[in-house]
Amino acid sequence: MSSFEKGFAIYERIKISIREKIDSGILKPGDRILSEVELANLFNASRMTANRALKELTAEGRIIRIQGVGSFVAKSKPEVALLEIKSIAEEIAKWGGVHSSDMILFKEESVSKNIAGKMDINAGDRVFHSIFVHKDEDIPVQYSERFINPRVAPKYLEQDFTKMTPSEYLLEIAAIQESEHTIEAIIPKKAIQKLLQIKHGEPCISLKRRTWSFDLVATYSILIYPGSKYKLSGKIRRGKI
Amino acid sequence: MSSFEKGFAIYERIKISIREKIDSGILKPGDRILSEVELANLFNASRMTANRALKELTAEGRIIRIQGVGSFVAKSKPEVALLEIKSIAEEIAKWGGVHSSDMILFKEESVSKNIAGKMDINAGDRVFHSIFVHKDEDIPVQYSERFINPRVAPKYLEQDFTKMTPSEYLLEIAAIQESEHTIEAIIPKKAIQKLLQIKHGEPCISLKRRTWSFDLVATYSILIYPGSKYKLSGKIRRGKI
DNA sequence: ACAATCAAATTGTATATACAAGTAAACACA
DNA sequence: TGTGTTTACTTGTATATACAATTTGATTGT
Numbered sequence: 434m435s436s437f438e439k440g441f442a443i444y445e446r447i448k449i450s451i452r453e454k455i456d457s458g459i460l461k462p463g464d465r466i467l468s469e470v471e472l473a474n475l476f477n478a479s480r481m482t483a484n485r486a487l488k489e490l491t492a493e494g495r496i497i498r499i500q501g502v503g504s505f506v507a508k509s510k511p512e513v514a515l516l517e518i519k520s521i522a523e524e525i526a527k528w529g530g531v532h533s534s535d536m537i538l539f540k541e542e543s544v545s546k547n548i549a550g551k552m553d554i555n556a557g558d559r560v561f562h563s564i565f566v567h568k569d570e571d572i573p574v575q576y577s578e579r580f581i582n583p584r585v586a587p588k589y590l591e592q593d594f595t596k597m598t599p600s601e602y603l604l605e606i607a608a609i610q611e612s613e614h615t616i617e618a619i620i621p622k623k624a625i626q627k628l629l630q631i632k633h634g635e636p637c638i639s640l641k642r643r644t645w646s647f648d649l650v651a652t653y654s655i656l657i658y659p660g661s662k663y664k665l666s667g668k669i670r671r672g673k674i
Numbered sequence: 675m676s677s678f679e680k681g682f683a684i685y686e687r688i689k690i691s692i693r694e695k696i697d698s699g700i701l702k703p704g705d706r707i708l709s710e711v712e713l714a715n716l717f718n719a720s721r722m723t724a725n726r727a728l729k730e731l732t733a734e735g736r737i738i739r740i741q742g743v744g745s746f747v748a749k750s751k752p753e754v755a756l757l758e759i760k761s762i763a764e765e766i767a768k769w770g771g772v773h774s775s776d777m778i779l780f781k782e783e784s785v786s787k788n789i790a791g792k793m794d795i796n797a798g799d800r801v802f803h804s805i806f807v808h809k810d811e812d813i814p815v816q817y818s819e820r821f822i823n824p825r826v827a828p829k830y831l832e833q834d835f836t837k838m839t840p841s842e843y844l845l846e847i848a849a850i851q852e853s854e855h856t857i858e859a860i861i862p863k864k865a866i867q868k869l870l871q872i873k874h875g876e877p878c879i880s881l882k883r884r885t886w887s888f889d890l891v892a893t894y895s896i897l898i899y900p901g902s903k904y905k906l907s908g909k910i911r912r913g914k915i
Numbered sequence: 916a917c918a919a920t921c922a923a924a925t926t927g928t929a930t931a932t933a934c935a936a937g938t939a940a941a942c943a944c945a
Numbered sequence: 946t947g948t949g950t951t952t953a954c955t956t957g958t959a960t961a962t963a964c965a966a967t968t969t970g971a972t973t974g975t
Contacts, residue, residue, distance in 0.1 A: 442928060458888060462849060468955060479930045484956080492733055500956040501937035610697075618859040618877035618901025636859035636877030636901070647699060660859030660877070668854040683958060709925060720960045725926080741926045742967030 443478045447486035455495060455506055466496060466504040533571070534594075537564040537628065541583075541590060548580055551643065552650040561589045563599065566628050573629045576621075576657040585651040603644070603652060611645040621657055629659050636660040684719045688727035696736060696747055703749040707737060774812070775835075778805040778869065782824075782831060789821055792884065793891040802830045804840065807869050814870045817862075817898040826892040844885070844893060852886040862898055870900050877901040 441449065454460040467475065472483035487504055490496045498504045539562075546556040554560075561581040566573050579599060581589045592602055603609065619639045626633060640656040682690065695701040708716065713724035728745055731737045739745045783803050790797040802822040807814050820840055822830050826848045833843055844850070860880045867874060881897040 444928080458849075470955085481931085482929060485928090487956090489733070492730070498956065499938080501939080501954075503938095503955060616857065616879065618879045618899075620875070620877055634861075634875055636861050638857065638859045638879070658859070668852065685958080711925080722961080723959060726958090728926090739926065740968080742924075742969075744925060744968095 443476060444482050444486040444489070447472055447476055447478070447483060448490055451486070451490060452495065460506045462506050462508040464506045466506065468503060532567065532569060534565045534567045536594075537566060539563045539590065544580065548653060551653045552580060552582060554582070554650070559583060561586070563589075565594075565599075573631075574658065576625055576629055576655075578655045580653045582649060582651050585646050585649060609644045609646055609651060613643045615641045618660070619657070625657060629657065631659050684717060685723050685727045685730070688713055688717055688719070688724060689731055692727070692731060693736065701747050703747050705747045707745040707747065709744060773808065773810055775806045775808045777835075778807060780804045780831065785821065789894060792894045793821060793823060795823070795891070800824060802827070804830075806835075806840075814872075815899065817866055817870055817896075819896045821894045823890060823892050826887050826890060848885075848887045848892050850885045850887055850892060854884045856882045859901070860898070866898060870898070872900050 451460070451466060460466070466487070469480050469483040469487060472478075472486070473480045476483070487496065487498060491498050491504075495507055496504050497507050541559055542562050543557050544552065544554065544560045548560070549556040549558065552560070561583060562579070563581070564576070564578045567575040567577065577599075581599075581603070583589070586603055586606055588606075589599075589602070592599075594602070617639050618636050620634060621629065621631075621637050621639075623633075626635075629637070631637070637660050638658045640658070642652070642654045642656070644651045692701070692707060701707070707728070710721050710724040710728060713719075713727070714721045717724070728737065728739060732739050732745075736748055737745050738748050781803060782800055784798050785793065785795065785801045787797040789801070790799065793801070795801075802824060803820070804822070805817070805819045808816040808818065818840075822840075822844070824830070827844060829847075830840075830843070833840075835843070858880050859877050861875060862870070862872075862878050862880075864874075867876075870878070872878070878901050879899045881899070883893070883895045883897065885892045
């Protein structure tokens with residue numbers, strides 16, 4: 434054990450040594466890894482300690498194990514490309530901009546048939562409806578329209594959203610267990626074009642989101658980004674963000 | 675143990691019972707979980723078996739454990755909303771549609787300055803360049819243009835992509851360790867409009883992707899989807915506190 | 916009242932042991 | 946040659962035990 438590895442538990446040291454061999458390319462996908470017994474001898478540990486190390490590497494997706502055969506380096510499978518959707522304030526803060534937002538609408542109303550269908554409630558039921566336009570350096574970068582189920586967030590209208598974003602508030606008070614996102618390219622309606630200060634015919638990204646809390650649709654949101662001013666991007670490393 | 679739980683290992687049964695309590699809301703975020711010793715007694719198991727169950731639930735982000743204090747239901751903060759970008763073939767297969775693709779371009783060439791910059795290579799270096807148009811029921815659903823670094827996939831041009839998609843091939847032979855995605859809304863150029871059989875002015879989603887293999891840019895791809903015909907959707911991933 | 920100490924509870928790590936279950940190769944036998 | 950059988954190896958699960966580290970609350974002493 435090098436002094437560098439001091440302070441790490443034995444099973445951690447085993448994990449690190451294997452991870453390093455994989456990351457550096459010494460071990461390639463499909464290559465065999467030392468067996469539990471061999472690792473135990475190599476590290477002067479018991480088999481159970483080596484077992485723990487390999488078990489955790491399996492859970493992390495770095496290796497695969499086949500009973501009766503052995504352990505092997507996993508084939509890196511970023512077959513799921515993931516794109517992280519951050520809050521607009523987060524995005525702007527990241528590159529140092531100044532965030533502000535205009536409240537366009539903020540009230541309780543009867544829900545239309547169209548939205549009711551999306552939220553799995555009855556047309557005419559009461560919902561909270563809010564529209565904000567978010568700006569960076571006074572340039573509109575996002576139109577956000579939300580419908581909130583009062584059964585999930587009964588005090589939505591009483592909140593002060595100058596300090597906390599609606600998303601943050603909803604995450605705070607409701608146990609959001611599921612969400613669904615849909616992205617499409619659109620040419621927004623005139624009213625939204627005006628709010629976003631864009632020319633007619635300029636394409637925008639439309640991001641629609643539904644969230645659920647205990648089988649109840651908690652929110653239905655429509656976020657619109659001007660295509661010329663905003664990009665969604667994400668970088669991942671081996672499955673993790 | 676109910677008969678339903680037959681076939682599961684003891685530690686699995688413990689995990690399932692706790693997960694069910696969390697998912698059903700019986701246990702709420704922050705609630706205390708039975709200690710290892712209590713669980714061991716409850717399930718007639720040893721402490722180590724209960725330990726394994728709780729350890730794995732911790733790794734899965736469902737609970738948190740504090741030495742000397744106890745185990746508690748984790749506060750699920752799905753602040754990371756992730757879009758899952760699937761291959762076009764995958765999406766269409768799910769729908770049961772008939773997928774076909776036209777090869778528009780497939781050759782080796784000298785790279786332009788612009789693309790060279792994206793790929794971190796020198797202008798004039800050789801790269802493989804391919805353009806496909808994917809169709810579902812003869813309707814174009816995706817334009818895909820790829821630049822491939824020959825150092826990563828030297829035999830790219832020799833492949834038969836009627837059976838396997840370029841993405842799948844690249845995943846097979848190259849260890850892709852990192853990837854970056856950028857989504858924006860665009861109005862495509864005339865040539866692409868024609869290939870996708872869309873009207874002038876129709877907005878599209880542009881998805882640009884770069885992948886890395888051992889610090890080398892392996893591929894640079896530009897995927898364009900007609901906004902009206904294609905949607906990207908994703909679901910949430912449970913994040914740790 | 917305050918501070919130091921102690922005890923109990925809890926999680927974290929490590930070990931030795933045991934047996935089950937699966938695989939693959941060597942082996943024995945017809 | 947072909948076919949079961951055995952054997953060796955590997956991973957999977959479970960247990961009992963031990964001690965370390967941390968936190969919390971109770972106890973004790975001043």
